[in-house]
Amino acid sequence: MKDLVVHIERDIPVNTVVKYGVLDRMQVGESFLVPPDANLNSILACLQYRRKVHGRRYTRRTTPAGVRIWRVR
Numbered sequence: 001m002k003d004l005v006v007h008i009e010r011d012i013p014v015n016t017v018v019k020y021g022v023l024d025r026m027q028v029g030e031s032f033l034v035p036p037d038a039n040l041n042s043i044l045a046c047l048q049y050r051r052k053v054h055g056r057r058y059t060r061r062t063t064p065a066g067v068r069i070w071r072v073r
Contacts, residue, residue, distance in 0.1 A: 033069075
């Protein structure tokens, strides 16, 4: 078996893109619509994380156009 050869690099920036940054910008009472073809499970996991870490509360309702998510606290 061959040894794995790796090259150590410096000054490579870390990707700081937040996938669902809209959740961090929402104020209480604001909402957004998640289209039916979006990955709802991923968004719901982000909601759980923000509730656990930041104390933010969200609620969701299914509509004919998709799932609407509101920030409630």
